[in-house]
Amino acid sequence: MTLLAPLALLGLLFVPLIVAFYLLRLRRHERTVSSTFLWRALVRDVEANAPWQRLRRSLLLLLQLLVVVALVLVVARPSGERAAGLSRDLVLVVDASASMAATDVFPDRLTAAKRAAIAALGDLPADGRVSVVAAAESARVVANEATDRGRVTRAIESIEQSTAPGRLAEALTLASELAERARGAEILIVTDDTASAAPEVALTVPVRVLTVGAERDNQAIAALAVRTDPSGLERTVFVSVANYSDSRVVRRLRLLADGTPITARDLPMEAVSRSDVVIDELPEGTRVVEAQLAEIAAAELPAENSAAPSPPDRLALDDRAWAIVAPDRIRRVLLVGPGNAYLQTAFALLPNVELYGATAAEYGSTTGKDRFDLFVFDGYLPEELPGAAILAIAPPASSPLGTVSDTLANPAISQGAAEEPLLRNVDLSRLHIAQAQRMELPDWARVVLPASDSSPLIYSGLREGAATAVIAFDLRASDLPLQVAWPILATNLAGELLGLAPGGVEPVAPGSPVELALAPGTAALRVTRPDGTVAELAPSATGAATVTWVDTRQLGVYRVERVPAPEAAGASPSAPASPAASPTGPAAGATPAAGASPSTEASPSAGALPPGPEDEPTYFAVDLFSVEESNIAVGDGGRLAALGSTTAPDAAPAGVARDEWWPLLVVAALILLLAEWLVYERDGARRIGAGARRWMSGLRPWRGRAT
Amino acid sequence: MTETRPGAAAAGGARNSFLPSALDPQVFDEAFLRQLDRLMLVSRTAVRGGMKGVRRSVKHGQSVEFTDYRDYALGDDLRSLDWNVYARLEKLFIKLFVEEEDVNVHVLLDASASMAGGSPDKLIFAKRAAAALAYVGLASYDRVTVSILQGRVARRLPAVRGTGRIFSVLADLSAVKAAPGATDLAAACRHYAAQLRQRGPLMLISDLFDPDVDRAIGELAATRCDVALLHTLSLDELDPPLEGDLRLVDRETSERVDVTVDLATLDAYRARLASWQAHLESISARRRVSYVSVPTSLPLADLVFAELRRRRVVA
Numbered sequence A: 001m002t003l004l005a006p007l008a009l010l011g012l013l014f015v016p017l018i019v020a021f022y023l024l025r026l027r028r029h030e031r032t033v034s035s036t037f038l039w040r041a042l043v044r045d046v047e048a049n050a051p052w053q054r055l056r057r058s059l060l061l062l063l064q065l066l067v068v069v070a071l072v073l074v075v076a077r078p079s080g081e082r083a084a085g086l087s088r089d090l091v092l093v094v095d096a097s098a099s100m101a102a103t104d105v106f107p108d109r110l111t112a113a114k115r116a117a118i119a120a121l122g123d124l125p126a127d128g129r130v131s132v133v134a135a136a137e138s139a140r141v142v143a144n145e146a147t148d149r150g151r152v153t154r155a156i157e158s159i160e161q162s163t164a165p166g167r168l169a170e171a172l173t174l175a176s177e178l179a180e181r182a183r184g185a186e187i188l189i190v191t192d193d194t195a196s197a198a199p200e201v202a203l204t205v206p207v208r209v210l211t212v213g214a215e216r217d218n219q220a221i222a223a224l225a226v227r228t229d230p231s232g233l234e235r236t237v238f239v240s241v242a243n244y245s246d247s248r249v250v251r252r253l254r255l256l257a258d259g260t261p262i263t264a265r266d267l268p269m270e271a272v273s274r275s276d277v278v279i280d281e282l283p284e285g286t287r288v289v290e291a292q293l294a295e296i297a298a299a300e301l302p303a304e305n306s307a308a309p310s311p312p313d314r315l316a317l318d319d320r321a322w323a324i325v326a327p328d329r330i331r332r333v334l335l336v337g338p339g340n341a342y343l344q345t346a347f348a349l350l351p352n353v354e355l356y357g358a359t360a361a362e363y364g365s366t367t368g369k370d371r372f373d374l375f376v377f378d379g380y381l382p383e384e385l386p387g388a389a390i391l392a393i394a395p396p397a398s399s400p401l402g403t404v405s406d407t408l409a410n411p412a413i414s415q416g417a418a419e420e421p422l423l424r425n426v427d428l429s430r431l432h433i434a435q436a437q438r439m440e441l442p443d444w445a446r447v448v449l450p451a452s453d454s455s456p457l458i459y460s461g462l463r464e465g466a467a468t469a470v471i472a473f474d475l476r477a478s479d480l481p482l483q484v485a486w487p488i489l490a491t492n493l494a495g496e497l498l499g500l501a502p503g504g505v506e507p508v509a510p511g512s513p514v515e516l517a518l519a520p521g522t523a524a525l526r527v528t529r530p531d532g533t534v535a536e537l538a539p540s541a542t543g544a545a546t547v548t549w550v551d552t553r554q555l556g557v558y559r560v561e562r563v564p565a566p567e568a569a570g571a572s573p574s575a576p577a578s579p580a581a582s583p584t585g586p587a588a589g590a591t592p593a594a595g596a597s598p599s600t601e602a603s604p605s606a607g608a609l610p611p612g613p614e615d616e617p618t619y620f621a622v623d624l625f626s627v628e629e630s631n632i633a634v635g636d637g638g639r640l641a642a643l644g645s646t647t648a649p650d651a652a653p654a655g656v657a658r659d660e661w662w663p664l665l666v667v668a669a670l671i672l673l674l675a676e677w678l679v680y681e682r683d684g685a686r687r688i689g690a691g692a693r694r695w696m697s698g699l700r701p702w703r704g705r706a707t
Numbered sequence B: 001m002t003e004t005r006p007g008a009a010a011a012g013g014a015r016n017s018f019l020p021s022a023l024d025p026q027v028f029d030e031a032f033l034r035q036l037d038r039l040m041l042v043s044r045t046a047v048r049g050g051m052k053g054v055r056r057s058v059k060h061g062q063s064v065e066f067t068d069y070r071d072y073a074l075g076d077d078l079r080s081l082d083w084n085v086y087a088r089l090e091k092l093f094i095k096l097f098v099e100e101e102d103v104n105v106h107v108l109l110d111a112s113a114s115m116a117g118g119s120p121d122k123l124i125f126a127k128r129a130a131a132a133l134a135y136v137g138l139a140s141y142d143r144v145t146v147s148i149l150q151g152r153v154a155r156r157l158p159a160v161r162g163t164g165r166i167f168s169v170l171a172d173l174s175a176v177k178a179a180p181g182a183t184d185l186a187a188a189c190r191h192y193a194a195q196l197r198q199r200g201p202l203m204l205i206s207d208l209f210d211p212d213v214d215r216a217i218g219e220l221a222a223t224r225c226d227v228a229l230l231h232t233l234s235l236d237e238l239d240p241p242l243e244g245d246l247r248l249v250d251r252e253t254s255e256r257v258d259v260t261v262d263l264a265t266l267d268a269y270r271a272r273l274a275s276w277q278a279h280l281e282s283i284s285a286r287r288r289v290s291y292v293s294v295p296t297s298l299p300l301a302d303l304v305f306a307e308l309r310r311r312r313v314v315a
Helices: A006-023 A037-048 A050-076 A109-123 A149-157 A168-179 A341-348 A485-498 A566-570 A638-643 A662-680 A682-706 B013-018 B030-049 B083-089 B122-139 B163-174 B185-195 B213-221 B263-286 B300-310
Strands: A029-033 A078-083 A089-095 A129-135 A139-146 A186-191 A207-211 A219-228 A235-243 A249-257 A260-269 A273-279 A288-295 A320-324 A331-336 A353-358 A374-378 A389-393 A403-409 A435-440 A445-450 A456-463 A466-471 A514-517 A522-528 A534-537 A546-549 A556-564 A618-622 A656-660 B066-071 B093-097 B104-110 B143-150 B153-156 B201-206 B226-233 B244-250 B256-261 B290-295
Touching: A006 A050, A037 B256, A037 B263, A050 A662, A089 A109, A089 A149, A089 A168, A109 A149, A109 A186, A109 A207, A109 A656, A129 A149, A129 A168, A139 A149, A139 A168, A168 A186, A207 A638, A219 A249, A219 A288, A219 A320, A235 A249, A235 A260, A235 A288, A260 A273, A320 A556, A320 A618, A331 A341, A331 A485, A341 A353, A341 A374, A341 A485, A374 A485, A389 A485, A435 A456, A445 A466, A466 A485, A522 A546, A662 A682, A682 B263, B030 B122, B030 B300, B083 B093, B104 B122, B104 B185, B122 B143, B122 B163, B122 B201, B122 B226, B122 B300, B143 B163, B143 B185, B153 B185, B185 B213, B201 B213, B213 B226, B213 B263, B226 B263, B256 B263, B263 B290, B290 B300
Parallel strands: A029 B244, A089 A129, A089 A186, A186 A207, A331 A353, A331 A374, A374 A389, A389 A466, B104 B143, B104 B201, B201 B226, B226 B290
Antiparallel strands: A078 A656, A129 A139, A219 A235, A235 A273, A249 A260, A249 A288, A288 A320, A403 A435, A445 A456, A456 A466, A514 A546, A522 A534, A522 A556, A556 A618, B066 B093, B143 B153, B244 B256
């Protein structure tokens, strides 16, 4: 045993001081009483018990002396020494990834890891230096070559739980760089080692691994996506639930649309399996879909599952997921031709479609062609085909859309392919065509409707990345527009030609930066985090088109609102500042002649274009879809330990670890003080006891009545 | 009860007009006089019997109350012959009547230094109790002698008779002060017993704080009076409000006792007090003496009509 502050032993001078105080006579207060007759008799009784009285006095003295000795020893800091188990320079890597939030050890793996790390510091030599790296969504140094154990402990305790997959490789690289600064350093990793593969890092220093965690019982929402039907009418939710536990479980999957529960399903899952759920009934206008995985009370379980209760779900982070439904997008269709009421009506009735019209002569001068999603050329083809989707009807001449070789008179209709999506629910068996172009099928297309001589009457395909379909006959030269099949075929065509981007907004991994588009006239973006806190994000430079949001550590839905610039805020909402109104109106510049023009409902004027979606809040979701983190099965750390060099840190001299005993002495001093107080205030203790007994006896009648 | 109102005599109106100036307003204050007043009202019926043994005598004598017959003997007063019986039986019988005695009520008041003090004050309480008892005695037409025990002697106040003399008793009691120095209760009792001429109820009002209290009781019992001990203790003697390291000074002897008072000590004190009182009660019973423990907080009416009647001190 050594004393770190031996001078503090001077405090033992208090011992004779206390004894001196005791030697001084006790000063008593005089009180006059009627008679000391009874007291004299009492004192005789008390003197009969004098040994105890003397003992009591000396017990107090003894306790007080012991308290002083204990306090002096606390200040003198006695300590024991032993051989250190760790090298003098230590880099501690604490895994704070999402899987460390698992509660299979109390209270959770991260807290257990911090405790283990702090306990491991006890093996450090007395003059050891510690650097601490937290491995969360990024690697972060929280303490650098600290020698103060208190500081290191505080640094370890300051590590926060991350919701993101851990960057252990990055952390190990960082730790390796820190370790290489000192001779004979080593790396200590505290982790649950859930990764399926060891990080590919070459380390030149020895690595030790402390693993935390015990179980692998976890179920997770592994995927959540919302897809829009090509017609734009229906939305489908796909949920994939994974069971990483090695026993069979039953979990309840709840689905919420904008916070309102829409469905709940009980999913029985075999050990280590996945279960996929498809839900079609998504209410219209839903922006946010949330999936929740919950345990089911034993009483609610169906009989066949209640025999073996499901093990608990140890990780809560992956039991919720969010998906953002892309808002309905308006598709703009430009109809070029002499005017066709059937086409016009069929496209005008499609949902989310804006129809614009132009004659063949006006087409060349039409501006803003890049803003149209579909061009319908009716008996006309421009020399230069646009890059967007094209529906060509009765193309007059050969073009990249197909070679016109001849005309067909009264072609007989052959049976189309049974699984042809464009002919779904379309009955063309009674179609009559007076005249059609004989087309040669280009190699990018598939035949939708062949004539009896196998020349295609309708074909479709993906030409240079743009969906393209060709109808080889003029609608007015057939009875197709008069048949029930026509609007269905038009819908199917539009679905294929327009509905190529039906997906939702892709989820963001926690900790990943998000690029947020900045519309002109936007001063800043206001981002509301899932917990309700709000941050404003100003562009780093004026005129920047995007800003980057990096604080995606919380799982959930982030809401982004536009803060208009002061001058834009005062302007009229229909001012041409909005980019949506910037194309100078294809309809205005290219309105077809009367009679052939699209209906007025379908050709809004330039100034009245619908406001862009940037005036509405946008959303993005941060989801933990990580197998590495959700599969919380604990590794043995062997792979990580194998990353380090096997050579012992020979260059570093073996240190001495020091265990200070002052906490024990403080406890001892407190116990002695308490004992001294109890002996001195025996009366007080008895009074408290008597009061408690009185209080209890006051309660007794109630108990009696209750029984 | 011991409420003191300096201006009470002037402001009290008719009630205080008869209050002689010799009365100590601290002892016999307005509240006490009101109690005494109540005692007067109640005593018209309840105290008709007076003190125990005061009225009736074992002797036959001259009165109007018939007790028995006996045969005529030569020399008997012919006025006592019952002529009706003679007419019926033709035998001479003498009527016997109860002899009425002139009974003396002795009230002994311990005015030692130990009686001064206490809360409520023991001497004040003792004076009031003595006055109340004297009044009860006067109300039943007995002769009342109040004596003050101090030092080694008993100082007799003039004997009085009739309720009209109550104020002289009050005035005499007002003049009583606690005597400094030690009091030998046994010697004082012996002194009183030696002066005693006529037996009757004897009541000692004292705190009995005397090592020779057994002997004092013996002296009084030897007088063959109906002795009653009114053991007066104040509340701070029954439950001392003491705590800590103290040096207790005896008011009478100035003797000092060092004690460390804690709950255990207080418990021991109370046990000691209880056993002492039990001892006093047992030796009193052995000597046919009534022992009544009277805390100074007891109202006088309760003392006279409840406590003393229960102990058969008052009939």
